[in-house]
Amino acid sequence: MRPVRFAVVLALALLGACTEEASPPAPPPDDEQPGEEKPPEQVPPVSSAAPFQPCGAIGAGALAASALSPDGSVLAVATLSGQLVLYRTADGSRLQTLWELPGQQVSVVFSEDGRRLVAANQTQTRIWRYPDLAPVRTFDLPHSHRTTALALSPDGALLATGGFDTAGNETASIRIWSVEDGSLRGSLQRSYEQVVQSLAFSPDGASLAISTHHFVFIVSAADASGQRAVPGLSGGQLGWSKDGSLLASGGRVVRLDTGALVKDLELSTTRDASAFSPDGLLYADALGSEVTVYRVADWSKVHTFPEPNASYVSRLSFSQDSTGLVVDLGVSAFWCNGVGQLCGPWGNEVRIHPVQDLATVRTVSLGPVMRDHVVFSPDGSLLASTGDGVMGIWRTRGQHQVATSNIQSPSRLQFSSDQRQLRANNAIYDTATGKGLREFQGQALSPDFKTSAGREDDRILLRDVITNKALQTFELNAYVIGFSPDGRFLATTTYDGRTRIQLLDVAGGTVRHAFELDYNQGGSRLDFSPDGRWVTLTSPYDGFASTEVRGLGTASSRSLPPSFTAVFSPDSTVLATGGVDPEVRILTTTDFSLRERLVGHGTYLGQEQWPRGIVGAAFARTGQLATLGADRTIRFWCSN
Template identity: 25%
Template sequence: MKNSLLLLALLLTSSFSNPPSGKSYELYLTQIAAAEAYLQLNLISAAKSYLDACPEKFRGVEWHFLNAFLDQSDMTLPAPEGQVYNCIQVSPDGRKVAVGASDSTVTIFSFPDWKMSGKWRGHKASVSTLDFSEDGKKLVSGGRDHTVIVWDVETGQKLWENSQSFSQGIYQVRFGPGDRQIGVVSWERRSAEPWVMGFAKVLDAASGEEIQKIETEAHPAAGVVFTDGGKSLVVSCWGEVVTSYELGSGSVQWKYDLSSYEEYNAFHSIDLSPDGRTILLGAADFRVHVLESASGKLLRRIEPWEGHTKLIKAVAWSRDGKWFATAGDDQTILVWDASDYSKKYSLIGHTQTVAGLAWSDDGKALCSVSADGTLKVWDMEHPFGVAYEICDFGPWQVPVTPDGRFFAAPCSDKKMIVYDIRSGLPHIDLGPVSGLCGDLSADGKYLATSSFDGIVRLWDLENRKEIKAFEGHSARVDGVAYLNLTNQVLSVGDTTLRIWSPDAQPRVVPLPAKPFRIVLHPDETKVYISFSDKTVRSFSTENWQEIATWSLNADLQEMKISPDGNTLAAFCGKNIELWNTHSGKRKQILSSHEKSGYGIGFSPDGRYLISGSYDQTFKLWDLSKGRCTLTFHGFGDTVYSAQFINERGILIGSAQGRMRGFGW
């Protein structure tokens, strides 16, 4: 797919370099397509340039979606002109953030208001690494000036510096447990082979005096953590080896050695979990290596196909150990669930290498610094995009509550659950019941579902229980609707329409053919039913008599009605047919998908339509112009469901239970 996107990007770039005369709408759509193509290639800066060039008068939902996608951060703080932030740390109490910069300064900000409270000068070259002491009273910094400095956090005064122990740049500094020692890694040139030697040094945290030197290997040492309560030192190197040393004796306790592999596996980043049991390593092989700190045993290796596509420069655990973040040359920050190593968020916004990561003390924010000259803050409570898995087969329809916070998920799996859209966590578990379709009452209090067994169910979501199971259909039921005017459930199956009430016998309306889907007009005076003979028929909800019949061009997979009730959208084959509900005439056919699909939905104002297809894309359509304004790629599965959850949010689902939500 990436080769196709590259070709598309080049073609669009060519068309952009010779644009149509004037800032036309056609040019705008070309710019949108170019921005999306470059986004999929992870060329964020190029994508932004095309998006920024879009004329303001044309900017619609597609532009605002891409604009939010291209920078998902909550806040951006640029470094002074010509400078770059290299490293970042948050104090133990979460109230201060220290940032090391290329202009040799350390800047202190208050958090979360980001007011600068100090700028410390002491280094003579770029500051490359920082670490707060456990009590938060001291900060240690290391730089390319071969110097380690310890600062008083309260006053900003330099307590001591050590430059005599180092002849090359400092790669990482780290306070040990109890703040008694500081681990430092660097390298030195030698007059005999090996010409380069990496090493770790342990300094006295009070005086800066060198306590111990441990030579590692013939490559720079790049990362260091204390383990086993400060009894051991784990050092990672560019020479593809991670080694645990016993402090004092310097004896090797274990090695994690990748030097025999054909590819280059230098380790560029390291962090220790809060409980001290697990080590994260970011490597030049584009992988995240997860080790047991006591033994060096490999617990998990996150491969490029599931994680990063370039060298990993930064890794960081959250304070509670539930999450960890990784980042590097591919400009993307990935956030992982530490319990199962599943990827939770992909954070896009930086346009160059991400060099440093730091979590807030409560885990609600993640901070990052990049070679693009910015510091960014990411809201972990309300990220732009979320992804999660809810079942193995389905959901086949995704009714969303009126407040846009939850959705019901009728799946073939034996479970009926209402999920939180933002977290993906179960909100209401209704029990081991499968489902084919569903519809919510207007107030979100009741849910109607049906399944393969022909049983229609009505659920009370406030009390989390089934009100009644309606039996009578002789085959699977593919369509249900909740009639708010009478608090009844409508269902279509076999060759009947049935109107169910919890306390009365159902009304059975014979139908002329096998039905599939059913939707209500917003005023609920009419209902629309699709049939296997490629027709949609409308019926009066007063007497259940047929009103009109519309002939479709292909079999219908899904249909939705606009909020104002004027337009019915029918996904038929690869096309979407738009029908005027008053005249019964086809208004337009939207053609652009390469395969058929089931996902379809209107925006709250009715101006836009979203569609999802087996071609692994979703599309946005501006109905006021009758144009596809965005084709969004990047899905590894078919897009089975696609809908707006509010004016600034969409929910996408696959037929394998994978859900993705976006809010901007």
């Protein structure tokens, strides 16, 4: 079986990428044999003493909501990774990241006159003047625990927010604010509600409709008084007809003056997305990936079409002139972090269809969905990871993609120490040409790509990668984890009630270090400190996160806060860890105390069976830190 070749673009891009920013190191001498003990590689004197600051990102994460500007030229997109991004609808190009950090975005809306842009994340709601984007007002903690929904009145004078004031999420709260002076105009609470799903002002601005998990009700927009339920409607996206006589939610439509149900569900399945066109002629809702457009006059179906390559429509809206239908392919719940079992479908595209020709579409993609691995090239100029399900390579300066491939979800990525070859799964590729060079046996590959190691017949066998000739045997029935960065050690693991990690001296053929761990300690992922003093053991794939630090040559050991990943900086002065919480913890290696927290990855961990916040990390030799979040983004952090 021949290894899968890269796309041609990979060969050309990698050739330019490797020569533009730094010349690769010279290859090791031909007479240097695998297994010889070599001195550790010299690490450039990069300091991590200064606090880390965000310095870029790949991907925008899961789509929470979108809003089309009144003239249709700009699409504002809110994401669960904490970004508010403006895109040009004509070509889908990214214009500006308007708001980033802290936390998960919830909603975004333009005022009808196009003079205001409003967005909310979990802890803040902000208003900008549009189109110059000058800040107008910020509401800090409009709900003391988190915000989940917002709406702007047709005249832009009132702002409604919905959310929770306690961590228990047992009582939902709704507040109405004055945009002019920020004062609170009215508020109400609903007990035993899981979420405020949607808010919508009536066309005349006199009423506010509120959709919770179980009910839909209407209050006065002036002061949130006069609460009255709307029988027949339950949770979902709210939509008012042009004249305010009809209200839709969950795929049902009710006439408010009589309470009559004028449109019921098909298949008895509630819809999450519902919308009326501003001209009052059309109504649309969606089930799964299928969108149906109705003529309001007689409720006949005008169009029914599926969104290709999608599993879920999270929100619908019409352009202000009613000529376009905006389809959000986002997440099914505001608390989803992208990986949990309860998340449901996950998406990051907005598609805009002309109403008269729904087969035509303009797609705005939030960028690649990042997952699985993050690996730097030796000189730090390139980063390899999995984007949209296939292996890709990005330049760390500017974070733009320089190459892609047809390698589906690679389980292992690794650059050779001379940067001339790249491993993906069990195949090796030439980074200058993209040509597949060879496949190899085993689970681990030495940094110089000359030696492979794997478990064979209840023993560990080292082989020459080119000839496949057996070089060395360890009579050890263990699983192979990987080589140390200098190639001197091979890490293995066994389990017999306790996990046993052993570091084999490749040159000497002996066990140099061994560690025993309880079942809930550490794991099979190892990271070596560049100064040779420490190794970390983490459990990246289990249902629990655990991190252990073990000293090499000493009896020193430490249990750290639970993490899925733990990596040392090039100067060995700090350890970056990430676990359940959506923050990266920077620990000093003098005593492994917390130095700082890096907040940026967006996720909400409630209702997740096995929640994850940070699932991967890597340091470049330049000192740059890349972190992979459960929000499906890679963020870069620089200390300088």
